[in-house]
Amino acid sequence: MDNLLHVGKNIPRTAETDKVTGRAVYMDEYKRPGMLHGKILYSRYAHARIKSINTEKAKNLPGVRAVITGYDIPDVRVGFLGDQTVLKRDLVRQFRDEVAAVAAITPEIAEEALKLIEVEYEPLPAIFDPLEAMKPDAPLVHETDARGRPLRSNILPLPWKFNAGDVEKARQESAYTATDSVNTPWINQCCMGTSGCVAEFDSNNNLMFCSQTNVIFGAKQRIQTYLLNIGLKGKKIRVINPTVGGSFGTKLDTDIYEFICIQLALKTRKPVRIRFTREEEFMALPPRQTARFTIEQGCDKNGLLTFRKVEAILDNGAYTSWGATTPSVMMLPISSMYRVPNVSFQATCVYTNNIYSQAMRGYGNPQAAFAVETSMDHLAETAGIDAAEFRMINRNHPGDVTPMGLKITTCPLEQCITAVKEKIKWDEKRGKRNGRGVGMASLIHVAGGARVYLSDGTGIRIKVNESGEVDVLSGSTDQGQGSPTVIAQIVAEATGFKPEDVNIVFGDTALGLWDAGTHASRHTFVAGNAAVRAGEKVKQQILELAVQYIPKMVKRSLKQQKKKNPDFVEPELDYTLIDSPEKLDLRNRMIFPKAAPDHPHFKTEVGKILTSGLHVGTGESKAVVAEVFWDPPTEMLNAEMKGNYSCTYAFGAAGVEVEVDRQTGEVKILKLVSAHDVGRAINPSLVKGQIYGAAYIGVGYGLTERVQLVDGKVVNPNFRDYKILTANDAIPVEAVIIEDPDPAGPYGAKGIGEPGLVPTAPAIANAVYDAIGVRIKDLPITPEKVLAALKAKEG
Amino acid sequence: MKKEITFTLNNEKVVVEVDPGWTLLYLLREVFELTGTKEGCGVGECGACTVIVDGDAVSSCLYPVLEAEGKNVITIEGVAASDGTLHPLQQAFIDNNGVQCGYCTSGMIMSAKALLEKKAVPTEEDIRTSIAGNICRCTGYVQIVESVQQAAERMKK
Numbered sequence A: 001m002d003n004l005l006h007v008g009k010n011i012p013r014t015a016e017t018d019k020v021t022g023r024a025v026y027m028d029e030y031k032r033p034g035m036l037h038g039k040i041l042y043s044r045y046a047h048a049r050i051k052s053i054n055t056e057k058a059k060n061l062p063g064v065r066a067v068i069t070g071y072d073i074p075d076v077r078v079g080f081l082g083d084q085t086v087l088k089r090d091l092v093r094q095f096r097d098e099v100a101a102v103a104a105i106t107p108e109i110a111e112e113a114l115k116l117i118e119v120e121y122e123p124l125p126a127i128f129d130p131l132e133a134m135k136p137d138a139p140l141v142h143e144t145d146a147r148g149r150p151l152r153s154n155i156l157p158l159p160w161k162f163n164a165g166d167v168e169k170a171r172q173e174s175a176y177t178a179t180d181s182v183n184t185p186w187i188n189q190c191c192m193g194t195s196g197c198v199a200e201f202d203s204n205n206n207l208m209f210c211s212q213t214n215v216i217f218g219a220k221q222r223i224q225t226y227l228l229n230i231g232l233k234g235k236k237i238r239v240i241n242p243t244v245g246g247s248f249g250t251k252l253d254t255d256i257y258e259f260i261c262i263q264l265a266l267k268t269r270k271p272v273r274i275r276f277t278r279e280e281e282f283m284a285l286p287p288r289q290t291a292r293f294t295i296e297q298g299c300d301k302n303g304l305l306t307f308r309k310v311e312a313i314l315d316n317g318a319y320t321s322w323g324a325t326t327p328s329v330m331m332l333p334i335s336s337m338y339r340v341p342n343v344s345f346q347a348t349c350v351y352t353n354n355i356y357s358q359a360m361r362g363y364g365n366p367q368a369a370f371a372v373e374t375s376m377d378h379l380a381e382t383a384g385i386d387a388a389e390f391r392m393i394n395r396n397h398p399g400d401v402t403p404m405g406l407k408i409t410t411c412p413l414e415q416c417i418t419a420v421k422e423k424i425k426w427d428e429k430r431g432k433r434n435g436r437g438v439g440m441a442s443l444i445h446v447a448g449g450a451r452v453y454l455s456d457g458t459g460i461r462i463k464v465n466e467s468g469e470v471d472v473l474s475g476s477t478d479q480g481q482g483s484p485t486v487i488a489q490i491v492a493e494a495t496g497f498k499p500e501d502v503n504i505v506f507g508d509t510a511l512g513l514w515d516a517g518t519h520a521s522r523h524t525f526v527a528g529n530a531a532v533r534a535g536e537k538v539k540q541q542i543l544e545l546a547v548q549y550i551p552k553m554v555k556r557s558l559k560q561q562k563k564k565n566p567d568f569v570e571p572e573l574d575y576t577l578i579d580s581p582e583k584l585d586l587r588n589r590m591i592f593p594k595a596a597p598d599h600p601h602f603k604t605e606v607g608k609i610l611t612s613g614l615h616v617g618t619g620e621s622k623a624v625v626a627e628v629f630w631d632p633p634t635e636m637l638n639a640e641m642k643g644n645y646s647c648t649y650a651f652g653a654a655g656v657e658v659e660v661d662r663q664t665g666e667v668k669i670l671k672l673v674s675a676h677d678v679g680r681a682i683n684p685s686l687v688k689g690q691i692y693g694a695a696y697i698g699v700g701y702g703l704t705e706r707v708q709l710v711d712g713k714v715v716n717p718n719f720r721d722y723k724i725l726t727a728n729d730a731i732p733v734e735a736v737i738i739e740d741p742d743p744a745g746p747y748g749a750k751g752i753g754e755p756g757l758v759p760t761a762p763a764i765a766n767a768v769y770d771a772i773g774v775r776i777k778d779l780p781i782t783p784e785k786v787l788a789a790l791k792a793k794e795g
Numbered sequence B: 001m002k003k004e005i006t007f008t009l010n011n012e013k014v015v016v017e018v019d020p021g022w023t024l025l026y027l028l029r030e031v032f033e034l035t036g037t038k039e040g041c042g043v044g045e046c047g048a049c050t051v052i053v054d055g056d057a058v059s060s061c062l063y064p065v066l067e068a069e070g071k072n073v074i075t076i077e078g079v080a081a082s083d084g085t086l087h088p089l090q091q092a093f094i095d096n097n098g099v100q101c102g103y104c105t106s107g108m109i110m111s112a113k114a115l116l117e118k119k120a121v122p123t124e125e126d127i128r129t130s131i132a133g134n135i136c137r138c139t140g141y142v143q144i145v146e147s148v149q150q151a152a153e154r155m156k157k
């Protein structure tokens, strides 16, 4: 492994030079001839009956090419539970409900046309608090389910219930227990490139769909189903990605605007683009939902955890997307963070008339980790044990099988905690209560795929062209994390070429092999594994060609030399050095005998072999191409929510030092250390980029970010009122990479896309407690909450 | 009522008819097709649309197009040398992972360039202040600051 030429190096992102010169084509720059611009009219109420819609004036506006409402398109249901339609006909259940859409020759005209659409509503009683919505007499957000069967409650029929061991018994036997209630807020993913797509049908009604999705085959499948349901059978769909301006969970599901765009394209017979304004991005894009947790944990007199009991209530909003499935990942920290034998967990997702929710980086983990890790701090204090020590004695170990059935392979959690303790000067700074404090939290996350669909696989095809460029075709995507660079390094290593030879083609269903999606921190691990395997096949093919052609080439060259110079003495060559592929190697484009790497006659530049292989002229030419579809040996969660759903798990810890101003309530972060188990860093600079970026979002989660909903309406839909951190916040963050190569990872690598976000907010909350002795259990930790808590404490 | 304006765009004199209601961003993107300048919010809160006007970094989404009359405007497309050689800032962003999704990158580079033209040896605080109006969701700014620092170093030599 130490012989690696490209893996482990800070290879620069040269393939992305277009991003620094302004040439990269994002959705905004993806243009088609005759393209129209689509705009959407949203509801003016959180819950209302639509009495009438009049589109006449809008249709007559010059430049408008189509105006559609729910009455102009088939009444087909979409979404995870099929609980909504594309354009709403009778009822609106949230402010972002799509009521009509316009296609026009410019976005400005489309916008103008929206104002001319007259909609008459009859407002209905709405419900915004999930606790209220759970009550038996609460007004129903949905009267029926997708199949028209009557619903009696706002509680979603999702079985998020987990039990392991005997929690009741363990509670009675515990020496110490702690109970907490914590809340996490609505969060907007805030991709800098807003949502958008371009839909275009050809003359045969086949669809070209340019989408920012990070699950291109999933999107294709959903669109295919939709087209089928609206009566377009047997149509071919090609989904392609432009350069994507961030994803963070927003591109996992197919959004309603995408179906609307398709309908407008169908209606106008023209390519149509929809592109969200920033305000729309805040008001009409599903955010991470708010969650309320009740958590109780216990330990014995030695501090060993005995049980953990968690109940969560999630505000689903008015419809169902992936937000409702986040409990499957909340399970990770709840069941498996630290050794805890008895666990129970129940999550209830509730319909309300709030904006519907979806995924965000970390899925359910940051929410649940906030509950688990702040409660760990509380329990440690109750038991009189140092909070770092408490984590250390309960830490996970390699070889553990957790109550959820997760099989822990490598687990350097101990090193992560130790690194954090040292760098944050834990022993010196903890427990002073002088307005400064340190806090810590740990994490576990999937890092070796995540079997959330039937397949957790990725296909990679590698073809080597005659001159030696290596084309890698895959159904993966890049939303900015740098996966093309990482895969290029892996392919270069496995094939024997150089990273700069590798040309990555992602994000096209027509070219790439099937991929479960670039999500769940799975890409480097799963696509990387496929790439190693395909790369090795390619190398084998080349070495086979080499066995065939190097002797011929050498003999030919010797003969020529002899011809030119009759005095030339032909050397005695030992051709057994190269008579089988096993005796050869290929590295950095050079083929050589393993037994004599610098052999003056046999060492051959790979390009010569490739050309020879193609230009035999005997009808037996050979092109070098290989493909591998790799589906990791992971399990789907069973009915009890158990199963080893990833091949390996990433651990980590964050430590934070804060200073809290008792006068203003302001929390200042003096230092943030984020230590992560990455298996092996394929590209340390890129790994750090993931850790820094995620940690920063974690700080926002902890201190500043919150989508404010007032009676279902987003009232802070801009960067002035929705506070994300800027460079001025200058938080000194240190990323620590812990390498403990995982046997199943490509060159030992684990996934690192999401982990950095997970432990940050609880570490901040724990540090705030250490500084001033109050626990803020409601994110974000704003100055107002700090002041209120201080006031309450001082009575 | 259209009006004609004359200004210097990426070192070239241009004469163009504009609608007085346009922003400079609109003119750059829609008329000149200089689409490296991004719109992240359209209301002056994100910095994705930053360009340099007479040496100062400005949000082109707020900049009234008529005010460009007689000015010297540089966009991301005018940063590299005419033979395509990258500016040290561009190279440093590539080398130091200062770019992830890249949506904020044009604006970041323009803000940093305006800074380095005024102050060749900036402190970390100078750098952070210069890009404080440029929001980045991907990087946590760490490697962006490092990129600017390295570019400044390289430009000194």
Ligand code: FES
Residues within 6 Å of the ligand: B038, B039, B040, B041, B042, B043, B044, B045, B046, B047, B048, B049, B050, B059, B060, B061, B062
């Ligand atoms: S687009 Fe101009 S500041 Fe955001």
Ligand code: FES
Residues within 6 Å of the ligand: A192, A245, A246, A480, B098, B099, B100, B101, B102, B103, B104, B105, B135, B136, B137, B138, B139
């Ligand atoms: S690199 Fe994505 S917003 Fe900055």
